[in-house]
Amino acid sequence: MKEAFDVAIVGAGPAGISAACLLADQGVKTIVVERGEYPGSKNISGGVLYGYDLYQILPDFPAQNCPIERNIVESRLWYLSKDGGYSLSYRNQIFAQERKQNVFTVGRAKFDRWFAEQAKKKGALMACGTVVTDLLRDDQNRIVGVQTDRADGDLRAKLVLLADGVNSPLAAKTGFRPEPKPHQVALAVKEVIELSEEQIQERFNVEPNNGVTIEILGVVTKGMNGIAVIYTNRKSLSLCIGANLSDLAQHKVKPYEMMEDFKEHPMVAPLIRGGKSTEYMAHWIAEGGYDSIPQLCGDGFLIGGDSAMLFNTLHREGSNLAMTSGRFAAEAMLEALEKGDFSRHGLQGYISRLQNSYIFKDLKKYKRFGQFLETHPELFTSLPEWASQAAREILTVNGVPKKEKQKVLWNQLRAKISPMRLLRIFWDGWRSVK
Amino acid sequence: MKVEDKLFLDRFRVDEEPHLRIIDGSVCQHKCSDQPCLYFCPANVYRLEKDRISIAYEGCLECGSCRIGCPHLNIEWRFPRGGYGVSHKFG
Numbered sequence: 001m002k003e004a005f006d007v008a009i010v011g012a013g014p015a016g017i018s019a020a021c022l023l024a025d026q027g028v029k030t031i032v033v034e035r036g037e038y039p040g041s042k043n044i045s046g047g048v049l050y051g052y053d054l055y056q057i058l059p060d061f062p063a064q065n066c067p068i069e070r071n072i073v074e075s076r077l078w079y080l081s082k083d084g085g086y087s088l089s090y091r092n093q094i095f096a097q098e099r100k101q102n103v104f105t106v107g108r109a110k111f112d113r114w115f116a117e118q119a120k121k122k123g124a125l126m127a128c129g130t131v132v133t134d135l136l137r138d139d140q141n142r143i144v145g146v147q148t149d150r151a152d153g154d155l156r157a158k159l160v161l162l163a164d165g166v167n168s169p170l171a172a173k174t175g176f177r178p179e180p181k182p183h184q185v186a187l188a189v190k191e192v193i194e195l196s197e198e199q200i201q202e203r204f205n206v207e208p209n210n211g212v213t214i215e216i217l218g219v220v221t222k223g224m225n226g227i228a229v230i231y232t233n234r235k236s237l238s239l240c241i242g243a244n245l246s247d248l249a250q251h252k253v254k255p256y257e258m259m260e261d262f263k264e265h266p267m268v269a270p271l272i273r274g275g276k277s278t279e280y281m282a283h284w285i286a287e288g289g290y291d292s293i294p295q296l297c298g299d300g301f302l303i304g305g306d307s308a309m310l311f312n313t314l315h316r317e318g319s320n321l322a323m324t325s326g327r328f329a330a331e332a333m334l335e336a337l338e339k340g341d342f343s344r345h346g347l348q349g350y351i352s353r354l355q356n357s358y359i360f361k362d363l364k365k366y367k368r369f370g371q372f373l374e375t376h377p378e379l380f381t382s383l384p385e386w387a388s389q390a391a392r393e394i395l396t397v398n399g400v401p402k403k404e405k406q407k408v409l410w411n412q413l414r415a416k417i418s419p420m421r422l423l424r425i426f427w428d429g430w431r432s433v434k
Numbered sequence: 435m436k437v438e439d440k441l442f443l444d445r446f447r448v449d450e451e452p453h454l455r456i457i458d459g460s461v462c463q464h465k466c467s468d469q470p471c472l473y474f475c476p477a478n479v480y481r482l483e484k485d486r487i488s489i490a491y492e493g494c495l496e497c498g499s500c501r502i503g504c505p506h507l508n509i510e511w512r513f514p515r516g517g518y519g520v521s522h523k524f525g
């Protein structure tokens with residue numbers, strides 16, 4: 001490609017497309033390079049998306065036929081043992097009425113494609129089916145474009161935004177970000193299970209177009225630090241389960257077998273009964289937290305979204321952080337283009353925006369949460385089993401006085417986890433999120 | 435449901451040229467007692483045939499796990515060529 005661009009963006013995920021929308025809107029000559037055959041063809045998430053962050057980029061997104069699956073009106077949290085588990089849920093009609101576009105589900109293959117269409121309408125160029133293989137540097141080591149696997153190869157640009165997601169050999173190769181260690185990523189698998197709209201409405205007790213999210217912790221991850229989710233789409237459910245990659249390697253658990261066992265859990269099986277699996281996928285989740293965020297810009301480049309490890313494990317927020325970091329990157333690039341300063345200094349607006357936003361504030365707040373999960377395996381083994389047994393005992397009516405039951409349960413807990421250790425779990429847990 | 439049936443649900447555009455390669459087979463045989471790639475790969479791409487590891491790269495889901503999860507970093511890993519590999523319909 002002989003043409004030179006103002007900005008080249010690697011990756012047509014939410015981070016890259018957000019930046020492209022805003023840049024193209026301001027008349028900046030922008031190209032997005034995407035390795036998939038269309039935007040979204042390589043991308044997965046649980047599917048929860050956030051209206052606030054999208055609104056900042058495309059205020060009219062509902063009117064533009066954004067492919068929303070269901071508007072989330074209820075969130076559930078499950079803590080599972082082998083045979084059952086606790087369920088905590090919150091529902092509010094406000095989420096169905098006033099705040100329709102607060103949180104909703106999407107299929108990323110459809111959403112990212114639609115999102116990229118909006119950027120194209122604003123004038124961004126989309127080069128799909130093209131892998132960026134390296135970055136172009138000038139003699140002073142400044143980034144001046146990207147190399148691709150196309151025959152006409154190199155692409156020159158004043159600025160490059162790396163928005164290539166969490167699995168970024170590119171970022172590693174170029175020294176911007178060290179390769180993640182296996183304990184810094186979770187490997188998740190996902191299955192989409194088709195059901196009728198009516199079945200979903202009945203099983204989740206919701207009106208048409210409304211839906212539910214379920215976040216799941218406990219023994220389903222087989223003692224490994226991990227999480228599962230079930231989200232409702234219009235005519236399907238998204239089931240995801242994942243665990244820390246180093247745990248998976250150590251425990252010798254096969255992810256697809258973990259998924260099969262999860263589907264058979266008594267809390268899950270009735271929800272998916274009769275459904276047909278239609279797709280199976282796998283992806284990393286950037287779980288390194290605040291401490292794993294790399295240097296975010298340098299001479300001629302910025303890095304955003306998952307590629308910059310911006311992910312909030314506790315609230316499973318990633319696509320919104322990606323969209324908003326893409327927006328900040330675009331704003332900083334506009335400033336740099338105006339000043340004609342493409343150095344690290346000229347791009348500092350990106351860092352200050354991130355630092356003053358909810359992104360850094362939240363990630364800082366939960367800095368210790370990932371480590372908390374990693375160092376307290378009881379949360380995924382003995383604790384859910386014991387908690388479930390406790391509830392089962394108390395709820396079983398069999399003539400035994402409650403006081404006696406409590407004594408037995410307490411002794412059982414102490415045999416599994418010492419009181420000091422228990423205190424430690426609660427204390428560390430509280431400190432990691434306070 | 436077996437992993438083969440799961441992969442059967444997906445759409446792959448397979449390149450003739452593999453995008454994954456074991457760098458040194460003798461490391462797998464003699465230095466890697468756990469052989470974790472046989473477990474964590476979500477697409478069961480790595481399989482033990484006799485005593486060597488074979489690679490069914492056609493079903494790779496491109497998660498990247500073997501790239502950093504092989505304890506000996508013995509896997510040469512790249513993305514499939516542009517437009518090739520797995521394509522999601524829902525995502």
Ligand SMILES: Cc1cc2nc3c(=O)[nH]c(=O)nc-3n(C[C@H](O)[C@H](O)[C@H](O)COP(=O)(O)OP(=O)(O)OC[C@H]3O[C@@H](n4cnc5c(N)ncnc54)[C@H](O)[C@@H]3O)c2cc1C
Nearest residue numbers: 011013014015035045046048132164165305306318319322
């Ligand atoms: C199982 C799972 C469940 C999740 N659930 C949620 C959820 O419910 N809500 C939520 O907000 N977040 C969720 N996330 C996280 C969310 O998916 C990510 O945070 C988000 O997709 C990051 O966006 P991004 O634009 O940074 O990267 P991505 O969406 O990963 O996009 C990167 C893009 O770059 C392309 N690319 C990569 N390398 C190259 C290259 N060399 N050349 C060309 N193109 C390249 C890729 O094909 C891709 O299109 C989940 C993640 C997983 C894995």
Ligand code: SF4
Nearest residue numbers: 462466469471504508
């Ligand atoms: S984990 Fe790496 S070294 Fe071990 S068997 Fe697999 S490819 Fe070979």
Ligand code: SF4
Nearest residue numbers: 475494495497498500
């Ligand atoms: S990238 Fe993932 S799916 Fe592909 S071979 Fe490696 S571990 Fe398996």
